[in-house]
Amino acid sequence: MSVITMDRLPKTLGECKAMPQATLKNPEEVAALTVAVLALYPENPAETEKMLDFLRGPRPLNGMDKQFIKDRFRGKTYLMRSYFVGSTPENNYTPALPYRVSVSENANSRSEDGYLTLYVTCSGADSPRPLKLRNKPSTGEWFLWEQQLLTGIRIPKAEDAWA
Template identity: 50%
Template sequence: MGLFDNIGTPVSTNAPQQSGNRTVDVTFARLPENFAEFAALPQAALANPFDTAALTVLALCFYPQDKDASIQMLGLLKGPQPLSAYEQQFLRDRFSAADYVPRSYFVGATPNNDYKPAEPYTVKVSENPYSYQEQGYAKLYLQSGGADSPRAVTLRLAKDGKWYLWEQFLLAGIRQPESSNPWA
């Protein structure tokens, strides 16, 4: 069964209670197969920054199989600030070398299993005491199974009450999957 064999229906989302050193699990029973299913996910309401951060992983995972749908998903997450030509070129550059990086943010995805996530699909999103230093912004962190330190995602609260993707640093290099690493 492939990464996107099922439709994206959440199992649970633990909504944020207060800021501090907290990790929220955003869990999906199945993953979307297209933009319409992505947009229909309850998390696509963008009601909190944790959901938006987790959806960023889903949108990036979609890129290798359907670049246009992935860009459309990211556009939904970006809201009033569209995906720039620079950001689109950045995605092309990153995915030309390694399509496994976004999958590494799901629980259970490690270099040893070629970044195959555990089911249900869970993204752990963490905050720290500095996550909300700038009013209207949240800087949250996601741990890759192939990196030693978490990677940041910045979200911005718009006047419509939704948390939109402002910038992401999720596509930095990580350890190669064991199957493609000649040194493993």
């Protein structure tokens, strides 16, 4: 398991590209940066989409991708905070600082040539969530291919009417 640490979360495409993880050479860092970028979505969907396009490289988001992300965040602004170390449903998914993301792989992570499936720990779920990256051999960069980070998690205690 790798724990990727970030002092701050990017708010713009320029800030994203300036982050140490933005070299796109380390797949675990690309996974953590994906979490950091998606965390901005409730505040600024348009800028998040620009950063996701950067992380996706030669394959930018299409209209269906954008609608899918919008639908997943509806009423769940807390969703991505659950991927940061220190967050729990009890503390309204408030991450510990600096921001840390735990990323791991399993026996099947490298089963497909040129692709790598990593798993991101989520405090609102019972098991880590998968994220698939694709390698571009000519540059050695890893790009976001698909993610399953936007699925349901436990409702934070502060928003749970039945708590």
